[in-house]
Amino acid sequence: MTIRSLPLNESQGAGAPRMGPLATLPVFYRLEGRKVLVAGGSEAAAWKAELLAAAGAEVHVHAETLDPVFLSLIEAPAVSGTYLWRQRPWSEESFTGMQMAICDAETELEARAFYNTARAAGVAVNVIDKPNFCEFQFGSIVNRSPAIIAISTDGAAPILGQAIRRRIETLIPPSLAAWARLAQTIRAKVHHRLSPGPARRAFWEAFVDKAFGGAPEGNAAEALISHAGRVAGTPAKGRVTLVGAGPGD
Structure with a gap:
């Protein structure tokens, strides 16, 4: 039997539990047509x-x-x-x-x-x-579908859940829904152009920065796919450091 060790969260020390107790399991359940x-x-x-x-x-x-x-x-x-x-x-x-x-x-x-x-x-x-x-x-929800945030207090303090929702509403612009739909639209084409690795991650990190900067423009999908193509054609940059260890073989 092979036992694979999972990496610890950076904020956790060795021996610390990976997850604290949950009053309920947060689950997003598909109901379309059911x-x-x-x-x-x-x-x-x-x-x-x-x-x-x-x-x-x-x-x-x-x-x-x-x-x-x-x-x-x-x-x-x-x-x-x-x-x-x-x-x-x-x-x-x-x-x-x-x-x-x-x-x-x-x-x-x-x-x-x-x-x-x-x-x-x-x-x-x-x-x-x-x-x-x-x-x-x-629970209370913040609807930026397909981005959805749900808040639950397990019935302990519904008014607290509502207060949390109001706080989050002020942080998440309504235009984020359009960006989430845009991500759905371009995801397959972007991943076709960018292999898993630093370049793909950098693309999506830049995408997220744009998502919090206002609504996407009408040609955003084409522009982002073109950008992914340019990123794919850019040679990866690296660095080699030679360390001298003195005379030897």
Whole structure:
């Protein structure tokens, strides 16, 4: 058996743990085209449904009536994803084919029933504002998609998470979203021109510097790809130092 030692973080000494304890695992989950269940027609449920649809999910809403905010959300053209309003309460069959399930339960009894039914169906579950019936949480987000920053306090202090989000919002310009999309567009062509190594790293470091300097210009993609080609054609510079060690062979 071969055991490979991983390098320590520069801020860690020998013997220090590589990672401290995590209250929850931060995960970014693809939902495009996948089915999710939202039970309840409240404004709180509408906010969760809007997040899920924004991620491209097919949102199945089970509620006999909808809050006006929720109704206007469903009736408006979706930016991404789709809504299907089932004008009836949720049931055991509602969980079939679902990737996750969210409920705004009116009573503790309903919360427990929804949680247990989801667990039995193997569906990840979140009951709004009831941490004991949640397998995952919705944190605060800074949306510069495809660059997304999520903040969670594991329910300990939601207002702290909101304050952190506001601080980050002031540091991350809205134009960063355009730069992130631009990186997606040119990545394959840049990597075709630049092999892994210092030149490729230098290109992306320069890209990041530009990303915090304002919105990209209309011809930014072509200019960056041309720049990558010029970098690829530039001979690598190096230095050789000869050290004299005195007379000898």
